[in-house]
Amino acid sequence: MNKVDLRHSAPVVSNTRICTDHYRLVLQEDRLASATLPGQFVNIRVHNREDLILRRPFSVALVKPEQSLFEIVYRVVGKGTSAMTDLQPDDVVNLLGPLGKGFRIPKKATNCLLLGGGCGVAPLWGVADKLYRTNSKMIVVLGFQSSAMVFGEDKFQAYGADTLITTDDGSYGLKGFVSEHLGKAMDRQIDRAYVCGPTPMIKAVTPILKQANVACEISLEAYMGCGFGVCLSCVVSVRNGEAIEKQRVCVEGPVFRLEDIVLDHET
Amino acid sequence: MNKVDLRHSAPVVSNTRICTDHYRLVLQEDRLASATLPGQFVNIRVHNREDLILRRPFSVALVKPEQSLFEIVYRVVGKGTSAMTDLQPDDVVNLLGPLGKGFRIPKKATNCLLLGGGCGVAPLWGVADKLYRTNSKMIVVLGFQSSAMVFGEDKFQAYGADTLITTDDGSYGLKGFVSEHLGKAMDRQIDRAYVCGPTPMIKAVTPILKQANVACEISLEAYMGCGFGVCLSCVVSVRNGEAIEKQRVCVEGPVFRLEDIVLDHET
């Protein structure tokens, strides 16, 4: 049997602040740049620090296989992500990946809706990149807290996507949550939807998407102990036929089909 | 009552390797540069790292009050001292000091013997500096493991001291331990002796110095929990009149009078 080596030492190419609290980290690693699908993630061991026992999981935002590059966008929320802001070009990042199952991208052109919130916007870059190559039509709706947190709009526009920005406080684009402005987008012809964002956003958009009856995939987050399936810390309730069972976000996910997700009190 | 503030944030001026495993760290701090006596120490919190709970104690090697500078020489032996080698100019070191009681330097010229081993050589720089100002005569005997570990000879010579180097393997100066070559120095007129070095050296030279009946002060090391007297981890047995009692290396020492020291199995 062919064994998988998930370990990588990826040199930092750049680590730049892209808006309030968010950084874009570009890393060089040939295997990851070639093999990672949109929606898959890497698990980073921050500075090999002894006090940070757990790796930190981040979705891969975009891959550039020709240059052996891939990138993630991270939001500074705690110890690990704060320490990551120190990363300098040529520092080497210890990571495992690619992990999990990514978004399914059809081979043929389709009409797609991309729904992103906060740092969940970044993994949709990779989705857009793939869809662009299939000549799909894309409508993108992105939600941010305020204008200072907005990032990535240009990326989607570069792929020719129709891009709509909402901010909670109306300081940029439309005022309000993504869910409030989804109606407009849903009026169009949509075959597939891709969703990545914070849990409240997911909860808010789920009923609307269910109603619309489009093939929809959602990327979930969970606290992770390992990222490769052995610790069972990342489980969520998922429908499997009639039954509801525990599945691992790190292996069976992070991308799940809308109809399989059980959004109970735990998620 | 006047309160003492031992806390200092001292910028690094330089941090340079001076021989195998030994670094000279020059720091800028006015109060410390002015107030520290030879033989006193500072207690360094390495990089404010959460996994390094204890501060690391280092004797002050030399002070330059006019320039607000002081320096320590440290040997790389473990986690803390390894991390210290990363210190760059302008990094700021969190330290407490000056701590402990230093060497007593007479006001008038005397004939002095300075005995140092390994990184224990450095604190004698400060002693030599003070003695030089009293026009004292100095004989200096320094012991090192091998030629690659030798440092500081020139410093003593600059103070006009008669300087003798021994190395365990004979790769520089005289072959053998300091204790084996002490005889020569002891033939001269000596009024006071200052000793700083590893415990085996101290044990070896003690009988010789006792025999010679000179006023002798010795700097001891001990594992320290605080460095300012509250934890009682650094105690050694010391004669106090007829009694033998536990005294704290960090407060009553690190410099003790030869006749008070009890070198039992513990030290």
Add this chain to the structure above:
Amino acid sequence: MKPDLTTNLCGIKMSNPVVTASGTSGYGQEFSQFYDLGVFGAFTVKSITIEKREGNPTPRIAECTGGLLNSIGIQSQGVRHFIQKDLPLLRQYNVPVIVSIAGLSVDEYPRVATILDQEEGISAIEVNISCPNLEADGCSFGGDPEISGQIIGAVKSTTSLPVIAKLTPNVTDITAIAKSVETCGADAVALINTLGGMAIDIQTRKPKLANIIGGLSGPVIKPIGIKMVWQVYNAVQIPIIGIGGIMTWEDAIEYILAGATAVGVGTALLQDPWVVFDIIEGISEYLEKNGLNRSDDIRGKIKLPETP
């Protein structure tokens, strides 16, 4: 409005909830050179025995990842020396003094307490029944609910001062010990003391402590302390001094949320005696930011997950 940090711990009137943990600030002499001891809510002295004791051989301290192992043992000059030499200094400060006592046998405790009861300027007696270092196996009086209760009962009968039982975490069920000392009259409990631990230098093959076994303190023990404070909070009515790995104000708040009325700072004071100012300031700011006037308002008030 600045929150009101004053705290009443079983009758001890404290200006704030932050106290020293016994054994990490001596008898006040050193800290009094640094700042006014009145900054503390209360000052707990290192455990005192009836007679002078040498403590354990050195090395008595070793570092481990995120923690400290110590086997100081109880080095004490004896209770009379404390009264003559140390207590007068402590009396000069406007700070409640908690005198920690230790014993080698059950009846030594009430003997020390009787002597202390005569003295002015003591606000409470803390009974260190944990003392994991006195016996080589790390066990202690504090491991047995009955003996723990006996000692507390005996001390109570000798003194009118509030009696605080300092509990060891090296037990199967901390609530059993807490309930027993409560029943026997303890006015408060302080927990946790150090956890039994050991480290070996793999190069020399020697234990890092001359006593082989020692007590673990510092950040590493915080999750254990939080758990035990929460359990004890739900088991007894008397107030709790929460201790174990408090290095920052965030840690102090965590203990208050777990149910502590006061918090004891130990290892952090060895690292930096001035940290107490940051901790008190931080508690005050946290309360203010959350629109709270007193730490009582959040004591034990964690938000429990709804059961499905």
Add this chain to the structure above:
Amino acid sequence: MKPDLTTNLCGIKMSNPVVTASGTSGYGQEFSQFYDLGVFGAFTVKSITIEKREGNPTPRIAECTGGLLNSIGIQSQGVRHFIQKDLPLLRQYNVPVIVSIAGLSVDEYPRVATILDQEEGISAIEVNISCPNLEADGCSFGGDPEISGQIIGAVKSTTSLPVIAKLTPNVTDITAIAKSVETCGADAVALINTLGGMAIDIQTRKPKLANIIGGLSGPVIKPIGIKMVWQVYNAVQIPIIGIGGIMTWEDAIEYILAGATAVGVGTALLQDPWVVFDIIEGISEYLEKNGLNRSDDIRGKIKLPETP
């Protein structure tokens, strides 16, 4: 000459002393994608129960300084599922398989063991009497010497396989438990399981684990594990699997010096499954540098300080 790492643990013939700690490497399926499971001295699977169990609500894991809190609970597909789906894969590898079993009641243990006893390809049964997460207060069967002994005795009577008792550190006297399980027939002991711990998010005021209380693992618990292994080594004759905070080969050697015959790696495998190679290599090099042929030569051989 390369040292001989082969280790015999109560009849289990292992190529080296490094085993997986239960619950941190699943049932082998994931690791078998990474490398040949034969690299381990033995492979211990996650604890298995008689029936399918859901485990605890999420979040089930939280980090604390230098350690990990988990409250997975025993999420298990049940013993029959294990035999059908997981054991066949494990049998393909040249590695002794240790099956960890857990129960909600004393008699569930022998029931699981009876079913396993029928199966090929199992080298030993590890009895997880610690399981601190199943009951809310963190206590467990393993806190009581008698019940611990009872469970082990019951399991022994159902199987001819070697039986390993996995001990919880949340006890007053670990030697009492170890002696009891030895008397009742345990062929080896594994220790330590996780320490009861808890953490609170001070912003949300929620416990970081949905189960409120969890088990602490990782570097922070090493001093406690080392102490308990040393105490148990001096109390019983049966061999010990030393577990708790082993992240590096140095930690493994420290456990062997404390008295462990084999060492179990848990949290470190969550951080990096490949760390096992470094640990085995490091043990070998340490022995070689010190002119030793077998780890047995240093087992329990710490240099005790001379008494004055």
